[in-house]
Amino acid sequence: MNKIAKYINQHIIGNVFDSPSILEKYSTDRSALKITPRMVAIPENTSDVRRIVRFVNQLSKKSVHLPISVRGSGLDKTGADLGTGLVLSTEHLNKILEIDDHSRLVRVQAGVTLGQLNSALALYGLTVPVLADPRETIGGLISNFTTDAGAGKYNGIYYYVDCLEAIVSTGDAIQTNRYNRRHLTKKLDLTSYEGEIYREIDQLIEDKSELIAELGGRNTVDAAGYQMITQVVRDPVRSFDLLPLFYAAQGTLGVITEVILHCSVLQPSVRHFVAAFESISSAESYIQEIMPLMPEELNLYDARMFKTSADHGKDPALFAPKFNKGYFVWAGFDDKPRHINKKLKKCLKLLPQNAAAVTETDDNTTDFQRFYSAIVSYLNNDVSGERTPICDDFYVPSEHLSNFLTDLRDLEKTYGQELPVFGSFSTSNYSVRPDIQLNTVEGRQFVLKFINDFDSLLREHSGSITGGAPEGRLKAVVAEKHFTDEEVALYTKIKNIFDPEEIFAPDIKLGATTNATVRHLRASYLNDVIS
Numbered sequence: 001m002n003k004i005a006k007y008i009n010q011h012i013i014g015n016v017f018d019s020p021s022i023l024e025k026y027s028t029d030r031s032a033l034k035i036t037p038r039m040v041a042i043p044e045n046t047s048d049v050r051r052i053v054r055f056v057n058q059l060s061k062k063s064v065h066l067p068i069s070v071r072g073s074g075l076d077k078t079g080a081d082l083g084t085g086l087v088l089s090t091e092h093l094n095k096i097l098e099i100d101d102h103s104r105l106v107r108v109q110a111g112v113t114l115g116q117l118n119s120a121l122a123l124y125g126l127t128v129p130v131l132a133d134p135r136e137t138i139g140g141l142i143s144n145f146t147t148d149a150g151a152g153k154y155n156g157i158y159y160y161v162d163c164l165e166a167i168v169s170t171g172d173a174i175q176t177n178r179y180n181r182r183h184l185t186k187k188l189d190l191t192s193y194e195g196e197i198y199r200e201i202d203q204l205i206e207d208k209s210e211l212i213a214e215l216g217g218r219n220t221v222d223a224a225g226y227q228m229i230t231q232v233v234r235d236p237v238r239s240f241d242l243l244p245l246f247y248a249a250q251g252t253l254g255v256i257t258e259v260i261l262h263c264s265v266l267q268p269s270v271r272h273f274v275a276a277f278e279s280i281s282s283a284e285s286y287i288q289e290i291m292p293l294m295p296e297e298l299n300l301y302d303a304r305m306f307k308t309s310a311d312h313g314k315d316p317a318l319f320a321p322k323f324n325k326g327y328f329v330w331a332g333f334d335d336k337p338r339h340i341n342k343k344l345k346k347c348l349k350l351l352p353q354n355a356a357a358v359t360e361t362d363d364n365t366t367d368f369q370r371f372y373s374a375i376v377s378y379l380n381n382d383v384s385g386e387r388t389p390i391c392d393d394f395y396v397p398s399e400h401l402s403n404f405l406t407d408l409r410d411l412e413k414t415y416g417q418e419l420p421v422f423g424s425f426s427t428s429n430y431s432v433r434p435d436i437q438l439n440t441v442e443g444r445q446f447v448l449k450f451i452n453d454f455d456s457l458l459r460e461h462s463g464s465i466t467g468g469a470p471e472g473r474l475k476a477v478v479a480e481k482h483f484t485d486e487e488v489a490l491y492t493k494i495k496n497i498f499d500p501e502e503i504f505a506p507d508i509k510l511g512a513t514t515n516a517t518v519r520h521l522r523a524s525y526l527n528d529v530i531s
C-alpha cells in the first residue's frame with residue numbers, strides 16, 4: 001500500500017484502498033471516460049471526511065498534489081466523479097438521521113440515495129418528488145443540479161433542499177443558511193475560514209454586481225460554470241445564502257456531508273397516458289393542450305428508438321398497434337384518483353383524429369411498465385457499439401423544438417445514423433444517444449466531433465448542451481467556449497475563494513481541457529446496463 005493511503009488509514013475509521021481491482025471499479029461511471037485513481041477513500045463519518053480533506057490540503061501546500069474527486073453512486077455522465085488522485089466515495093455516509101413528519105423535514109447524510117430516502121418517507125406519507133434514478137445520491141443530485149422529468153411540476157431538487165453541511169478545502173465544516181443582513185454581519189465577523197468565505201463571496205457579489213445581474217437575466221437554461229452565484233443574494237431584503245453555489249458545483253467547492261430537505265405529501269397513485277402522433281407538429285399542438293392538466297411528467301419520444309426494442313421483443317405496438325412511427329407523448333398524472341380519471345378522459349377527448357392513444361387502467365399497468373423497459377432495451381441493445389451518454393439532458397426551448405428536429409436530420413445524414421430524440425417536454429430537456437464505437441480511434445474521434453457539432457446546432461436554436469446538468473469533464477470541452485472572459489474570471493474567483501489550493505477536482509468544469517478529455521476516453525465498453 002502506498003505511504004499516503006497508509007497514513008490516512010491510520011487516522012480515519014473508514015478505509016483507504018489502493019488495490020488495482022478496487023481502483024478499477026471506481027475508474028468508470030456512466031460517461032465515455034475512464035480514469036484510474038491513485039486511491040479510493042470510503043469515510044465512515046464526517047470527521048473522516050474532514051481529516052482526509054485537511055491532510056490532502058496540507059500535502060498540497062508541500063506541492064504534493066492529490067486531487068479529491070467526490071463520488072456518490074457514480075452515475076455521472078460527464079466523468080465529474082472520476083479523477084487521477086483520491087476518489088472520496090460517500091457510499092457509507094448513507095444514514096437517514098431524522099424524519100420530522102410534523103414539519104415535513106428530513107435530515108440525511110449526503111450519500112443517502114433518492115430511492116432509500118423516498119422508501120423511508122413513504123411510511124409517513126411523504127416524498128421528495130424528484131423523478132430520477134433511485135440510485136442517485138442526494139449529494140450527487142445537488143452537485144449535478146439535475147433537472148428531473150418531474151421538475152416541470154415539482155421544480156426539481158433545488159426546491160426541496162433547505163440547507164446543507166459541507167467540508168471545505170481546509171477541512172472545516174460550514175453549514176449553509178439563509179441569513180438576513182443582521183445575521184450575515186455575524187458571519188462576516190468570524191475570524192475562521194468560514195468567515196473568510198462569507199466575506200470574499202459578499203465582496204465578489206458587490207464587485208461583480210453588473211455581470212451577476214446580466215447572468216441572472218439571461219433567457220436560457222444552463223448549468224455550466226457557477227451560474228447559481230446569481231441566487232446567493234435575494235431581494236427584496238437582500239438575504240444571503242451560500243447554498244445555491246453548491247448546485248452544479250460537481251464537488252469542486254467542497255464535500256457535502258449532510259442535507260436538510262423538506263418534503264411533499266405523497267400522492268396515492270399515478271396513472272399514465274401514451275399517445276402516438278405522425279408528426280412533431282401534431283404532437284406539439286397536443287402537448288400544449290394537455291399542459292394545463294399539470295401532469296407529473298410529460299415526455300416526448302421519437303418512435304424510431306423503439307424499432308431496436310421491437311427487434312428484441314419489447315414492442316410498444318404490442319399494446320397499441322399504431323405505435324410504430326412518428327412521436328409518442330407520454331404523460332403521468334399523480335393527483336387524487338378522481339382527478340386522475342377526469343384528466344385521463346380529458347386527454348382522450350383532446351386527441352386529434354389521426355392519433356392513437358392508450359390510458360393506463362388496472363388491467364394494462366404492466367404494458368405501461370414495458371414501455372419503459374423498451375427504452376432501456378434501446379439504450380442497451382446496440383449491435384455495433386454502445387449508446388454512451390454524451391449529449392444527454394440538453395436544453396431546447398419549446399418554440400425552437402420543431403426546427404431543431406428538422407435540422408437534426410442533416411446531422412443524421414452527416415453521421416450516417418439515426419438520432420432519435422427523447423426527453424421531457426415540460427422541462428425542455430432532451431437526450432440523444434448516438435451509436436459510438438469507443439474501441440476504435442475513429443470512434444473516439446467521433447465523440448469530440450459529435451459533441452462540437454451538436455453543441456453548434458443547439459446554439460443555432462437558442463439551446464444549451466448543459467441545460468439539464470453541468471459540464472463536468474466531457475461537456476466542458478464545448479461549454480467553456482461560450483463563457484465570456486468576465487464570466488471565466490468570476491467563476492475562477494469563486495473556485496479560488498473556496499479552494500485556493502485546487503484540491504477538489506481541479507480538472508473538471510473550468511479546469512477541463514480537450515487534450516485531457518480525449519486522453520481519458522474509454523477504449524472498451526462498460527460491463528453494465530446503461531440507463
Ligand SMILES: Cc1cc2nc3c(=O)[nH]c(=O)nc-3n(C[C@H](O)[C@H](O)[C@H](O)COP(=O)(O)OP(=O)(O)OC[C@H]3O[C@@H](n4cnc5c(N)ncnc54)[C@H](O)[C@@H]3O)c2cc1C
Binds near residue numbers: 072110145469
Ligand atoms: C450530462 C448529464 C445528464 C444527466 N441526465 C440525467 C437524466 O436524464 N436523468 C437523471 O435522473 N439524472 C441525470 N443526470 C444526473 C446524474 O445521473 C445524477 O445526478 C448524478 O449522477 C447523481 O447521482 P450519483 O449519486 O451517482 O452522483 P455521482 O455521479 O457519483 O456524482 C455526480 C457529481 O456530484 C458530485 N458529488 C456527488 N456527491 C457529492 C457530495 N456529497 N458532495 C459534493 N459533490 C458530490 C461528484 O463529484 C460529481 O461531480 C445527468 C447528469 C449529467 C452530468
